[in-house]
Amino acid sequence: MALFLTGLYMLYDDYSDIETFIVNLGLLWFVRNKKYFIVTSLTATLAYILFSFFGNLATETIFHMFNWGLDQWSGWLFEVVGESVVTACMLAVAISFRLIHKRHPQQFADEVMLNVIVSALAVVAIAFFAITTAADNYNIGSGFLGILMIILVAILMINGGTFIYLFYSYTMRVQAQRQALERHQYDIYVKNLEKSYQNLRKFRHDYQNILLSLGEYIHEDDNQELKQYFDQVVNRSQQSLTRDFGHFDNLEQIKDKSLKAIIQNKFSIARQAGIQVRLEANDAVGQLAIDPVTLARCSGILLDNAIDAVKGQSGGQIAVAVVKYPKMVELIFSNSLRAPIERLDELMVAGNTSKGQGHGQGLATVRELLDPLDNVTYEIAARQRFEFVISIESE
């Protein structure tokens, strides 16, 4: 393609020589992916045309500046300077193309964008050849031709730019609309889920109490078989009732969206790893008096640590409690421990990770995040379990 286009152009150009070929083909070295072949070769050809046109002008200006006579050098110096200016320009185009490709790979992977560029370049190329042919046939001056070229390119660029802008803003708007709709539907879904979950919990509470009081009557009775059967039933239902309820309990009490999202997310990860999780939130808790990003980072680190620490344990447990006081909310993150932690103070020091326990990582970060906040304090404890408490006083 590049060969063909260059050859075509050389029919019209007096200055062309073997170097033009080499430069143009050298550009192919930069093109490893066939997808960009058309783009690059068209760009190269057009750039060559433009640069050789302006290169001639530039070379003439240089000669004029140094007061060199054209005839004195019988044209060969002119040729050398001209070609080197053109070559430099071409190389600059090729290298910047590579750089842009590396910097914005996404735009290059976009089929629409590629098509737009290819068509724009093709239009410019065809227009140029049509104009030159016309100019040659009707004897119009080359200066006029140059101005025509510039105007044409400018119009095309403005057109292309407007088209791309409109296209992208439209897609963006559609996308935003779809996301808002999805979020809305998700909110409705979560609300429904929470409501049915609450109903389920109410039922479980009643059911358990009925079983328990039924048990009192049966144990007063003398019927041994009935007792045995009842104990079996209670055992089985007790297991299924306590086992699989942990992950959505009390989530509706947390109104702070970022905290809710992170607990939901980490709990589902923990459950997939076979860890028992538990959320305690006796009272509804609204927006907390702490920057949501800081809170999300801290609780993320603490829950990740907890998951890491519990992963290897059999019967490992993670629990989060949101405790509300009149002027304060406390978040308690806890997990069961395999072995007791001797030196709590060392856990908080950066770089002091106690692998295996898995608590050192990030605790220093949590400390760094919380230390500057006036209304936030923390506690760390390791008795039967590890516990990190964040106390957020309402301002």
Add this chain to the structure above:
Amino acid sequence: MLKTFVVEDDPEQLATLKQIITNHIMINDFDMGLTLATSRAQDILDYLQTNPAVEGLYFLDIEYTGQALNGLELATKIRELDVNAKIVFVSTHSEMAFLTFERRIEPLDFVVKDLGQDTVKAKVEKDIRVAYERYTKQGVVSKAMFSYSKGGQLFNLPLDQVLFIETGTSRNKLVLHLTERIVQYNGKISDETVAHPELFRVHKSFLVNPQKLVRVDKQNQLGYFENGESVDIAIRKMHDLLALIKKSQLSVELS
């Protein structure tokens, strides 16, 4: 006499609990009595308002259907009226908020109903014995307490858990080192020195519980605790500290 209270809204379960408690008191001949067993949470509060200084043992269910109070609120009010109350929660596993109750109420124990009647009976009986033991020893060793406040909330703990207080990395924050816990809270070390005369200021940033020191390194001016944590001791305070150790006959190793 150690007074015992039960709140349970299910009549059968209430009857069972009553029976377990009265039987166990009778068998062991404890100086205790089942003062009130009720299905209404408000009854307990009414009793406590008319009878101050009870220091009782309370067995509480957590959810009372159709009543204004729940177990947590009831326990909070009981703590306000009866500071030394020994509270045991008796409920199903799904209703227990272990972390929350421990933090807010510091209960004596949790009894999980769904573990079966025999387990419940065994746990209730054990809690009665533990509570009675504490009750009888109360006169002998009156426990010194330490407290700190956070967000308008007072947290109490036995003084013998306190190792030392240290100034924090940021202004107005103190770090309280306990045997199994590190607590950051808002305060000034000079105020704490005045507020807790039982602690000794060994350095401008350290306030120490001298009872818990196990070793003092005179050469390097360091004080060590059982878990290996250490504090700096100022030169001009060293003399006073050594004098205090000698006077109170503390078992501190010197080197």
